[in-house]
Amino acid sequence: MPTLWFSIIAVMLTAYVILDGFDIGAGAIHLFAARTEDERKQVIRAIGPVWDGNEVWLVATGGVLYFVFPQLYASSFSGFYLPLMMVLWLLMLRAIGIEFRSHLEQDVWKQFFDAIFALASILLAIFYGAALGNIVRGVPLGPDHYFFLPLFTDWRVGPEPGILDWYTVLSGVLALVALASHGALYVAVKTEAAVNQRARRIAAVLWPAQLALTLLSLLATLWIRPELSANYRAAPIGYIIPLAVFGTLFARFVFSRKRNDLGAFLASSFYLACMLVGAVFALYPVILPAVDPRYNLTIENSVTSSYALAVGLVWWSIGITLVLAYFVFIYRMFRGKVKLNDSGGHGY
Numbered sequence: 001m002p003t004l005w006f007s008i009i010a011v012m013l014t015a016y017v018i019l020d021g022f023d024i025g026a027g028a029i030h031l032f033a034a035r036t037e038d039e040r041k042q043v044i045r046a047i048g049p050v051w052d053g054n055e056v057w058l059v060a061t062g063g064v065l066y067f068v069f070p071q072l073y074a075s076s077f078s079g080f081y082l083p084l085m086m087v088l089w090l091l092m093l094r095a096i097g098i099e100f101r102s103h104l105e106q107d108v109w110k111q112f113f114d115a116i117f118a119l120a121s122i123l124l125a126i127f128y129g130a131a132l133g134n135i136v137r138g139v140p141l142g143p144d145h146y147f148f149l150p151l152f153t154d155w156r157v158g159p160e161p162g163i164l165d166w167y168t169v170l171s172g173v174l175a176l177v178a179l180a181s182h183g184a185l186y187v188a189v190k191t192e193a194a195v196n197q198r199a200r201r202i203a204a205v206l207w208p209a210q211l212a213l214t215l216l217s218l219l220a221t222l223w224i225r226p227e228l229s230a231n232y233r234a235a236p237i238g239y240i241i242p243l244a245v246f247g248t249l250f251a252r253f254v255f256s257r258k259r260n261d262l263g264a265f266l267a268s269s270f271y272l273a274c275m276l277v278g279a280v281f282a283l284y285p286v287i288l289p290a291v292d293p294r295y296n297l298t299i300e301n302s303v304t305s306s307y308a309l310a311v312g313l314v315w316w317s318i319g320i321t322l323v324l325a326y327f328v329f330i331y332r333m334f335r336g337k338v339k340l341n342d343s344g345g346h347g348y
Contacts, residue, residue: 001309002299005068006287008316009061010280016057017128017276018182018269023047023054025183027094027121028176031114033187033198037107040114042338044098046190049334051098055091056323067312071145071302072287079139079147080131083163087127093120122176129175133168136221136228136279137161141290145297157224159291167220174213178272181206185252185265190338196261203264204256211249214275218242225289228282241278248274 026047034040066073077084097117101110137157140147152162155169181203188199222229232238248271255263283289288297303309 001306001313002068002303003285004313005064005303005309006280006284006299009064009068010276012057012061012064014273014276016054016061017272019057020051020054021179021272022183022186022265023051024094024121024125025179025181026187027097027117027183028125028180029184029187029199029202031118032202033184034195037110039195042191042195043187044102045338046187048098050330052095053327053330060319060323064316068304068309069287069297069299069302070304072297075141075145075147075288075297079149080134080163082151083127083131087124087131090120090124090127093117094124122180125176125179126172128179129172130164130168132175132279133171134161134163135288136171136283137165137167137224138289138291141288141292141295141297143295145295147290161291167224170213170217170220174210174217177206177210177213178268178275181210182265182268182272185256185261185268188261189265192337200256200259200261207249207253207256211246214245214249227293231282231284238281241274241281245271245274245278 026043030040030043034043062073093116097113097115097120101113101117104110104113134149138161139149140160150162152164153160155162155165157165157167184199184203184206188196188203191199248267252264252267252271255261255267285299286296287299287302290296
């Protein structure tokens with residue numbers, strides 16, 4: 001049962017990264033893809049009907065994490081309190097940027113909130129990547145499974161790390177490039193004319209950087225945590241995952257060359273999924289690695305009772321069915337290209 005719930009949380013987190021990832025990426029690149037007020041409306045309306053719904057996956061994942069692995073939830077909030085508060089503020093600023101710009105007539109205020117939306121999206125992508133980098137690198141958990149991390153120390157990976165060091169910054173930059181590219185591909189799918197062409201160019205420019213950063217990140221991970229290759233050696237079928245990562249990047253390049261925007265976006269979605277699956281496969285059964293492996297949080301020493309897991313699975317099944325039905329409905333309703341006379345479902 002713990003393994004099943006571990007897999008469920010991984011799938012929910014992957015869904016969040018893919019879905020909210022494209023609207024975070026769209027926010028990061030929208031000042032470059034759209035230059036006029038009408039073009040910026042196109043980008044906003046491309047994500048307007050779905051961006052807040054996509055964030056449901058983050059809330060749901062956090063709720064399931066609290067219920068299934070309460071020790072992990074408590075430990076994470078103890079050590080990551082500062083970055084979690086910063087992420088919360090960035091999520092609020094993104095919402096403020098989107099909503100306020102649609103209710104103001106003065107151009108200067110629209111431009112101000114456009115900048116807020118873009119900056120919050122860029123920083124959010126970086127923080128998400130740095131958070132994943134912290135989990136892969138490990139944190140200074142003690143015997144009581146709690147820890148404290150300063151924002152940074154000496155920028156080196158060692159026994160007393162900070163939230164930011166060279167490895168987590170690398171992870172943050174990779175996340176920014178990957179999500180910006182993902183968002184550009186989604187904007188290309190949903191728009192036409194000049195915005196479509198600029199979004200394609202942004203994705204094309206980011207592709208070599210994404211390829212290089214992916215390879216560099218893989219090598220850096222194996223250098224600082226060589227033990228993460230143990231699961232791959234024990235189950236060689238896992239080597240399919242890194243091959244799939246680079247295969248999706250190649251597929252994205254081919255689809256982009258053929259001007260197949262939807263194919264390129266789907267390839268980008270599979271790339272993000274494969275990256276997360278690779279990290280999960282390498283970490284299992286650890287869910288929060290410690291600098292000292294004796295204090296690792298695993299699915300066994302962090303899980304709630306078997307009875308709670310069984311009852312929770314019933315209610316989760318009902319809830320996830322309703323969520324999936326909603327997402328099928330909303331994405332079918334707003335399928336197709338965005339037109340300037342569309343309302344985007346929120347008056348954008």
